[in-house]
Every structure is written in C-alpha cells, then in structure tokens.
Amino acid sequence: MMKNDLGIYIHIPFCRKKCDYCDFASFCSDEEVQSRYIYDLVKESGQYRHLTDTAHITTLYFGGGTPSALPPFLLRKLLSTLPENYFQAEEITFEMNPESVTEEKLRILKRFGINRISLGVQSLNDRTLQLLGRVHSSEDVGRAVALIRAAGFDNLNLDLMYGIAEGHGVEESLCGLLELAPEHISTYPLELYDHLPLAKKVKLVDDEVSVDEFSLINEKLSERGYIRYEISNFSLPSYASRHNRAYWRRNDYLGLGVSAHSLLGSVRHSNLLTLEEYHRALSSGEKPVAERTPLRQKDESFETLMLGLRLTEGVDIKAYRERFGEFSEAQKKAIERFASQNLLEMEEDWLRLTPEGMNMMNPILVALMD
Amino acid sequence: MSKHSLENIRNFSIIAHIDHGKSTLADRLIESTGGLTEREMKEQVLDNMDLERERGITIKLQTARLRYVARDGKEYQLNLIDTPGHVDFTYEVSRSLAACEGALLVVDASQGVEAQTIANVYLADGQGLEIVPVLNKIDLPSARPEEVIAEIEEIIGVYAEDAPRISAKTGQNITEVFEEVIKKVPAPQGDPEAPLKALVFDSFYDSYKGAIPMIRLFDGEVKKGDNVRMMAAKQEFEVTEVGVFTPAMRPVASLKAGEVGYLVASIKDVRSVRVGETVTSADHPVKEPLPGYKKAQPMVFCGLYPAEGEDYDNIRDALEKLQLNDASLTFEPETSVALGFGYRCGFLGLLHMEIIQERLEREFDLDLIATAPSVIYKVFTTKGEELWIQNPTNLPPVTEISSIHEPIVKSSIIVPKDYIGNVMELAQSRRGVFIDMNFLDERRALLHYELPLNEIIYDFFDALKSKTRGYGSFDYELDRYEASNLVKMDILINYELIDAFSIIVHRDKAVARGRQIVERLKDAIPRQQIPIPLQAAIGGSIIARETIRALRKDVLAKCYGGDISRKKKLLEKQKEGKKRMRQFGSVEVPQQAFLSVLKFDDEK
Numbered sequence: 001m002m003k004n005d006l007g008i009y010i011h012i013p014f015c016r017k018k019c020d021y022c023d024f025a026s027f028c029s030d031e032e033v034q035s036r037y038i039y040d041l042v043k044e045s046g047q048y049r050h051l052t053d054t055a056h057i058t059t060l061y062f063g064g065g066t067p068s069a070l071p072p073f074l075l076r077k078l079l080s081t082l083p084e085n086y087f088q089a090e091e092i093t094f095e096m097n098p099e100s101v102t103e104e105k106l107r108i109l110k111r112f113g114i115n116r117i118s119l120g121v122q123s124l125n126d127r128t129l130q131l132l133g134r135v136h137s138s139e140d141v142g143r144a145v146a147l148i149r150a151a152g153f154d155n156l157n158l159d160l161m162y163g164i165a166e167g168h169g170v171e172e173s174l175c176g177l178l179e180l181a182p183e184h185i186s187t188y189p190l191e192l193y194d195h196l197p198l199a200k201k202v203k204l205v206d207d208e209v210s211v212d213e214f215s216l217i218n219e220k221l222s223e224r225g226y227i228r229y230e231i232s233n234f235s236l237p238s239y240a241s242r243h244n245r246a247y248w249r250r251n252d253y254l255g256l257g258v259s260a261h262s263l264l265g266s267v268r269h270s271n272l273l274t275l276e277e278y279h280r281a282l283s284s285g286e287k288p289v290a291e292r293t294p295l296r297q298k299d300e301s302f303e304t305l306m307l308g309l310r311l312t313e314g315v316d317i318k319a320y321r322e323r324f325g326e327f328s329e330a331q332k333k334a335i336e337r338f339a340s341q342n343l344l345e346m347e348e349d350w351l352r353l354t355p356e357g358m359n360m361m362n363p364i365l366v367a368l369m370d
Numbered sequence: 371m372s373k374h375s376l377e378n379i380r381n382f383s384i385i386a387h388i389d390h391g392k393s394t395l396a397d398r399l400i401e402s403t404g405g406l407t408e409r410e411m412k413e414q415v416l417d418n419m420d421l422e423r424e425r426g427i428t429i430k431l432q433t434a435r436l437r438y439v440a441r442d443g444k445e446y447q448l449n450l451i452d453t454p455g456h457v458d459f460t461y462e463v464s465r466s467l468a469a470c471e472g473a474l475l476v477v478d479a480s481q482g483v484e485a486q487t488i489a490n491v492y493l494a495d496g497q498g499l500e501i502v503p504v505l506n507k508i509d510l511p512s513a514r515p516e517e518v519i520a521e522i523e524e525i526i527g528v529y530a531e532d533a534p535r536i537s538a539k540t541g542q543n544i545t546e547v548f549e550e551v552i553k554k555v556p557a558p559q560g561d562p563e564a565p566l567k568a569l570v571f572d573s574f575y576d577s578y579k580g581a582i583p584m585i586r587l588f589d590g591e592v593k594k595g596d597n598v599r600m601m602a603a604k605q606e607f608e609v610t611e612v613g614v615f616t617p618a619m620r621p622v623a624s625l626k627a628g629e630v631g632y633l634v635a636s637i638k639d640v641r642s643v644r645v646g647e648t649v650t651s652a653d654h655p656v657k658e659p660l661p662g663y664k665k666a667q668p669m670v671f672c673g674l675y676p677a678e679g680e681d682y683d684n685i686r687d688a689l690e691k692l693q694l695n696d697a698s699l700t701f702e703p704e705t706s707v708a709l710g711f712g713y714r715c716g717f718l719g720l721l722h723m724e725i726i727q728e729r730l731e732r733e734f735d736l737d738l739i740a741t742a743p744s745v746i747y748k749v750f751t752t753k754g755e756e757l758w759i760q761n762p763t764n765l766p767p768v769t770e771i772s773s774i775h776e777p778i779v780k781s782s783i784i785v786p787k788d789y790i791g792n793v794m795e796l797a798q799s800r801r802g803v804f805i806d807m808n809f810l811d812e813r814r815a816l817l818h819y820e821l822p823l824n825e826i827i828y829d830f831f832d833a834l835k836s837k838t839r840g841y842g843s844f845d846y847e848l849d850r851y852e853a854s855n856l857v858k859m860d861i862l863i864n865y866e867l868i869d870a871f872s873i874i875v876h877r878d879k880a881v882a883r884g885r886q887i888v889e890r891l892k893d894a895i896p897r898q899q900i901p902i903p904l905q906a907a908i909g910g911s912i913i914a915r916e917t918i919r920a921l922r923k924d925v926l927a928k929c930y931g932g933d934i935s936r937k938k939k940l941l942e943k944q945k946e947g948k949k950r951m952r953q954f955g956s957v958e959v960p961q962q963a964f965l966s967v968l969k970f971d972d973e974k
Contacts, residue, residue, distance in 0.1 A: 009931055188927045211922045232927050247931045261932040268935055293935060306938060310929060360899065361925040362941065369945045 011257030020133030163210030314352025472555030560627030668716025675712030708964030
C-alpha cells in the first residue's frame with residue numbers, strides 16, 4: 001500500500017524577548033513552563049499516532065517562536081521523546097536565532113538528524129536590528145553562521161527583511177547576506193499591525209520604496225544563481241524548502257503545539273492559542289484544537305490557486321481539472337484578461353504568474369475566486 | 371350640571387431657552403398638583419421619549435389639566451401646554467401659544483436671557499399673551515437673580531421684580547408659580563353656546579384610536595356623538611370620545627369654550643388634523659376658521675439609505691409610522707448611483723432631521739446611511755419656468771438656468787463680548803451679512819446676521835459653540851429666497867463625471883469644497899493598477915485636482931501553514947468589498963468613497 005505523504009510542524013512558542021513587530025504566538029517563559037510544554041507536545045503527538053505511524057513523513061519542521069531558545073537539556077528532551085519515526089523525514093528544519101546558536105545545541109541537532117537550519121537574521125545593520133527590537137547584533141550572525149557551517153550543516157536558510165523604514169535600506173544587509181552564502185533566502189517586507197509596539201515607533205516606508213528594494217533583492221540574488229521558486233523564497237538549485245513547498249502544493253501536514261495549524265484531508269484545524277488552554281486540554285486528555293474547518297470543494301479549488309500560484313512552477317491544470325472540473329466562464333475570462341496584461345501565463349498545462357503577476361497576486365486571486 | 375364658568379380657568383404655556391429647565395418645571399407642576407400617581411409619573415412623564423430627556427429638548431408637547439386650590443380658597447383649572455423648545459418647531463410653538471392666554475417665561479438665574487428666550491418672547495408677545503417671568507435654578511451657587519431680573523426688564527421689557535424665584539429641581543417656591551399664573555394670566559373668553567370653534571395645537575397617533583388632535587376650544591362645546599369638521603382638511607368625523615390630559619388621557623363628558631383637551635374620532639391620518647387646523651361643528655359650522663393656519667414646509671432635506679439593502683422596505687414602514695405622529699415629516703423614494711435605493715426626506719430643520727434619524731435607528735433598529743443635508747433651491751430657467759430643486763442631479767443644464775435662489779435666514783446670536791470677534795469671523799466665513807449689534811448689558815451683545823440656510827445646516831451650531839466656549843446662543847427664522855451666485859460642481863473620476871457627487875455650492879466656496887472632496891476621495895479609493903486622476907469641475911473648468919498613484923504591488927508576502935485560513939478570509943473579504951464597488955470605466959470605487967463625500971459628518 002502507498003503511504004500518504006505527511007509534513008509535520010512543531011511549534012516552539014518561546015523567545016528570549018518578543019520582537020517589536022512579532023504577531024505570532026510566542027512567550028517569554030521560564031524553564032519549568034518550557035519543560036511542561038515539551039511534555040504536552042509529546043502527549044499531543046501521541047494523539048496522532050494512528051496517523052503518523054501509517055503516513056510517509058516527508059518533512060519535519062521546528063518553528064517558533066525561537067526553537068533555539070530552549071536550553072540544551074530541554075532540546076535533548078524534546079528530540080528524544082518525540083516519536084522516533086518523525087526523524088526519518090528527508091528534510092528536518094530547525095529555526096534558530098543568531099544569539100542562541102551554540103556549538104552544543106548544534107551538536108545535539110546534528111545527532112538527532114536535523115539537516116536544515118533556518119536562521120532569523122532579518123538585517124545585518126545593527127541600527128536596524130535595534131529598531132526592530134531584535135536581541136542579536138550583526139556580529140552574532142557571522143558567528144552563528146560560522147558555527148552552523150562548522151557543525152556540518154550544508155542547508156541553511158537566512159531570513160531577510162526589507163521595506164522597514166526610512167534610513168534602514170536593505171542594500172547593506174543584502175550584500176552582507178550574500179557573503180554568508182546561504183543555500184536558501186526568505187525575504188519579507190515588514191508588516192505592521194497597529195497593536196504592535198513597533199507600530200508606535202516607525203512609519204512604514206512608502207510602498208514604492210518597498211517595491212524597489214524587492215527588485216534589487218531579486219536582481220542580486222538571480223545574479224548569484226538563486227532561483228525565486230516562490231513569491232518570497234529563493235534558493236540555489238535543489239535547495240527549495242520541501243516542507244514549505246508542501247503547504248503550497250496542499251499536501252497534508254500536521255501541526256503540533258500552541259496555535260499550530262494542520263491540513264488533514266479536507267479539513268483544516270488550528271490549535272488553542274495560549275499555553276494555559278493548551279495545557280488544560282491535554283491534561284484532560286482532549287485534543288487542544290480551537291477551530292476545525294471542513295473545506296468545501298470550492299474552498300479547495302480556490303486554495304489550490306491561491307497557494308499554487310505562489311510557486312514559480314504554478315498550478316498543474318491537468319490535475320486541477322481532474323479534481324475540480326473546468327474553470328468557470330468568469331475564471332476563463334479573468335485568465336484571458338490577465339494573460340493579455342502579461343500577468344498570468346499558461347504553458348503546457350501549467351498556469352503560472354509572471355514576475356509582474358507575482359507583484360499583483362491579490363487582485364488576480366480575487367478575480368479568480370468563484 | 372353646574373354652570374360652566376370661565377373665571378376659574380387659566381391656559382398657559384412655558385417658554386424658555388434650551389436647558390433653562392422648562393421640562394423639569396412642567397414635571398414639577400404636574401407632580402405637585404397630584405395629576406399623576408408616582409408610578410404613572412415615572413412612566414408617563416419621566417420616560418416620555420428618551421431622546422427628549424437625553425437632549426433636554428421637548429419635541430412632542432406635554433399637556434396637562436391641573437387642579438389647584440389657590441390661596442383665595444377657590445379651585446382653579448390650570449391648563450398647561452408645554453411648547454417644543456427648538457427653533458425647528460417655531461410654527462408649533464406659535465400654535466401652542468395661540469391656545470393660551472399667558473406664558474411662563476422661564477429664565478435660568480445664572481445663564482440669563484438667551485437668543486431663544488428673546489425669540490420665544492416675541493412669539494408670545496405677538497399672540498398677545500401675558501408674560502409671567504420665572505427665575506429658575508435659584509439653588510445654584512452661580513445664580514445671580516438681581517442681575518437677571520434687570521436683564522429681563524431691560525432686554526425683554528417685562529416687569530420682573532416680583533418674578534417667583536424657584537428651583538424646579540428641588541421644588542422650591544413652586545406654589546408661587548401657580549399663584550402668579552392665577553394672578554396675571556387672564557381667564558379665557560368664549561361663548562359655550564356658540565358654534566364650536568377649536569384650534570388643533572398638536573396631534574399624536576394611537577394605534578387603537580387613530581390620530582388624536584389636541585385642541586383648545588374658543589367657542590362652543592364638543593362631546594361624544596357630535597359631528598365635527600376639520601376646516602383646512604375639509605373632512606368630517608364623528609366624535610367617539612372627548613377628554614383631558616392629566617397628562618394621562620382621561621375621558622370627560624364634554625369640553626367647553628375656554629378648555630383644553632383631546633378628541634377621538636377614528637381619524638386615520640395625522641395629516642387630517644395638522645397643527646393649526648380649526649375644528650368646528652359639521653352641523654353648525656363657523657364661517658371663518660381661526661387665523662394663522664399653515665402647512666409646515668420642510669426646510670432641510672437628506673437622503674436616508676439602508677446600510678444593508680434588505681432594509682429598504684423596513685425604512686419605508688418606519689417612516690410611515692413616524693409620519694403618523696409627525697405631519698411635517700415628508701419622504702419619497704430616491705435612487706442613488708452610489709447608495710442604491712433609499713428615501714429623500716424633508717425636515718423642519720436640522721434638529722428635526724437628527725431626531726428622526728435617531729428614532730429610526732433606536733426605535734426601529736435600522737442601520738442608516740444619511741447623506742449630507744441640503745436645502746431646497748428655487749431655479750428660474752431661461753424659458754421663465756420656476757423649479758424647486760433639492761437634488762443637484764435634477765438641475766437643468768447651465769445654459770438653461772437664468773438664476774438660482776437660495777433660502778436666507780435672519781439670525782440672532784447672543785454672545786459674551788469677548789467672543790464677538792470670533793462670531794463675526796464665523797458668520798463671515800458662512801457668507802453672513804451683518805445687520806446690527808446691540809449690547810444687552812456690560813457683558814453680552816446681540817448680533818443680527820442674515821445667513822444662507824445652506825451655510826448653517828452643516829455644523830453652524832457646533833462651530834458657534836466651540837468659538838464661544840459654549841456661551842453663544844443662536845436662533846433663526848426663514849426670511850426669504852434670494853438670487854445667489856450658486857453653481858453646480860461636478861466630480862470626475864478618471865475623466866468620467868460621477869452624478870452622485872455633484873453638488874450645488876456657492877461660487878466662492880467651490881474651490882475649497884472641491885479640494886476637500888477630491889482629497890477625501892483620494893483617501894477612500896484604493897490604489898489601482900493605473901493612476902487615477904480626480905477632478906472637481908464647474909462647467910468645463912477644473913478647480914481642484916488630485917491623482918491616486920498607480921499600485922505597483924499587491925501581494926501577500928508570507929503564506930505558510932498557519933496563514934492560509936486567515937489569508938483566504940482576507941481575500942474573500944476583498945471579493946465581498948469588490949461586489950460593493952461601483953465600476954466607472956476601468957476604475958473601481960468602493961461604497962466608502964461615496965460615503966466619505968455624501969455622508970454627513972463633523973470633520974468637515
């Protein structure tokens with residue numbers, strides 16, 4: 001029997017300090033709470049044993065928060081108590097922040113089979129890092145990358161932020177980043193919500209500036225042989241993130257931990273948002289699920305476009321038709337219109353956005369929504 | 371049956387400036403004569419229209435027959451007819467006053483005489499009423515009774531030395547008010563044997579009994595079984611009940627000359643018993659109706675649209691229900707490119723408009739979009755036609771317009787002397803024409819200005835209050851229509867004229883208003899893939915311009931496992947928003963943009 005492909009995401013919601021722009025579930029908790037959380041995580045993984053034992057686990061991803069914020073003994077505990085078969089995944093990513101990268105932690109990660117590190121760099125300008133409320137310096141980044149390489153990791157992602165604020169241009173960070181020669185780069189404009197501390201400190205740059213900065217990033221990276229395989233992601237050939245790509249291809253994934261999301265078959269579910277609620281549910285033997293959303297056919301067909309078009313490869317139209325039937329007349333008309341504007345292209349059964357189209361994805365998706 | 375005696379009847383109103391304590395005094399008078407039980411008091415008086423209580427304004431009249439045994443040992447029938455306390459209802463005030471022989475003039479002992487006090491006194495004086503001044507709020511530490519008495523005597527010319535000094539709030543000296551009324555207000559005259567002649571001074575709608583007029587009998591008698599005729603409406607009805615207000619409705623055997631009460635006659639529509647109507651006997655009608663009847667004309671208009679399209683019919687039902695009680699409210703269906711189907715409603719004034727809007731929202735739970743208020747213009751065409759226009763889209767082409775006339779009001783503004791400069795500046799900025807100024811005393815001045823109604827219907831009250839730290843008071847009356855340099859200003863989006871945005875505006879104000887509109891649109895219309903020029907134009911000439919820059923990027927940068935549901939919802943919301951967008955050529959204009967221009971709000 002063919003086993004179902006499954007990605008697993010594990011959320012570690014702890015940070016040394018919450019960044020001023022962060023809108024994720026993350027907490028500054030003491031080791032006692034962290035320890036209890038790991039115990040809960042393992043409990044939750046047990047609730048999905050029937051699924052994980054019968055699936056083909058392709059990727060495993062530890063995200064945060066800051067997974068590297070865990071002290072070595074808790075890191076060991078986490079990795080040694082999760083089901084062993086999780087670690088048979090082909091790609092195992094662990095998110096780290098420069099300030100908490102140590103030789104010891106890297107040794108532990110290596111020993112448990114982690115083969116990809118994602119480092120939250122954001123900027124290589126100390127003034128900018130300070131503005132963002134990051135706890136590390138640009139020097140920490142160089143040191144962390146050196147340690148990661150020395151520990152034998154050959155698949156490294158660095159996060160880079162642009163569109164930050166006047167006087168905080170991306171160029172310097174971009175050049176510095178290229179010198180560190182990562183296999184993968186994720187790049188995002190700063191997003192600010194009014195309730196976040198940073199929103200009180202800075203005004204976002206004009207989006208003209210943001211667009212120009214992205215063009216610069218795109219240009220420099222492609223000169224160095226990086227491929228833009230998704231709207232915000234670049235990699236050297238064959239180093240695309242398999243775990244993330246599975247989201248965009250709508251493969252099944254199981255998210256464990258506070259606020260984690262899952263797609264299992266035609267149902268999306270998300271977990272409780274606070275450590276207390278999460279713990280309470282697991283203590284009473286319940287699944288810590290906050291919301292369960294069964295997807296209708298039209299949700300799934302739209303998601304296929306919304307996620308698939310993020311990828312440079314685009315959407316496999318043959319597979320789409322087999323699953324959901326023909327495009328509606330309105331959709332066909334919209335596709336035609338966008339094609340004539342050079343925003344969309346159709347090539348041998350693949351529908352994809354052009355680079356210009358990628359900048360205008362939202363209105364295109366809205367028009368394609370049935 | 372005892373002989374009907376007019377000797378022991380007194381009919382009186384209470385007039386006052388807003389906030390000077392008119393309603394409190396009315397409540398106190400009713401309460402102190404035991405017109406209602408305490409429980410009834412609460413229900414009937416205190417809870418009567420929350421809105422009025424909140425705003426401290428009387429809209430519907432409070433009428434009561436009070437029985438009072440005076441110091442002379444005789445029992446008197448005192449008929450209190452409360453007047454609506456606002457300039458919008460001047461005509462109603464004048465009819466209420468016509469039903470009385472005297473008026474209590476309530477003046478706040480610390481505030482002194484205000485613009486409306488004067489206006490109301492003139493009205494009462496014009497009706498030949500005996501004015502009985504009363505100093506209220508005497509319990510406040512800031513009360514300055516001697517000065518205010520001097521003010522009343524100087525400004526109003528009424529002897530006020532022995533005016534009762536009361537506190538309606540605490541009940542202090544309330545009996546003095548009764549004694550003054552008995553002493554000063556003349557007893558009514560009238561012949562109970564003559565044919566019926568009665569004045570309708572208000573009406574209301576009861577879902578069981580129909581429209582019920584409140585009447586003052588000048589001659590004759592009316593009782594159950596009589597046939598009565600409404601002289602202006604030219605309709606006849608059979609009376610099924612007559613009664614008086616305590617202020618609760620209490621049926622009586624008959625109402626006679628000099629008395630005040632109500633009659634029930636299965637009248638379907640309040641428009642049959644408009645304020646000012648004369649009621650006479652159908653069998654022995656009088657020849658001449660009472661003087662002064664006029665149909666209240668709406669002065670201010672605005673469009674009311676449902677925020678949700680489905681509410682269209684509910685708004686109609688609600689407006690019809692309100693109209694049952696309010697003959698001066700008018701409405702007709704209207705369609706707007708921007709807002710869909712709604713109603714163009716006519717009101718007596720700005721307050722009347724606000725009250726109707728609030729009642730629709732509160733009592734009928736409707737979510738409304740109200741367009742900016744407008745006045746009605748008189749347009750003369752080159753062909754010599756005369757048109758009444760309140761919607762700019764109905765304006766004939768410029769080449770066919772000979773002149774446009776707008777309503778002008780005469781206004782009185784009373785203000786402490788330190789703020790005279792501010793008020794003059796304000797009036798000037800609203801195209802006011804200065805008439806004269808008199809000092810009322812050492813501190814305060816009375817200014818007269820002529821102002822276009824159009825300039826005061828937006829936020830004049832608020833502006834006046836803020837420029838005088840709340841001390842300025844204001845009153846106005848419609849004076850005339852006058853030719854004015856008015857133009858139609860159009861708004862073009864991406865070179866296309868958008869009907870719904872056209873407004874009639876004074877030439878001198880056009881540039882500022884045009885600039886304001888294009889700026890608001892610039893904020894309200896989302897950027898699109900092409901740059902969008904926004905223009906304000908009069909005829910062919912552009913007077914203001916803005917450009918919405920082209921959007922170069924619109925994409926969700928991050929979309930991982932935990933973002934998908936949220937981002938999908940975001941896009942669905944955009945899709946929903948798009949449905950509500952209006953397409954003009956290649957430009958999509960959201961509902962919000964229309965609202966930002968049409969909607970009545972304070973940040974003008």
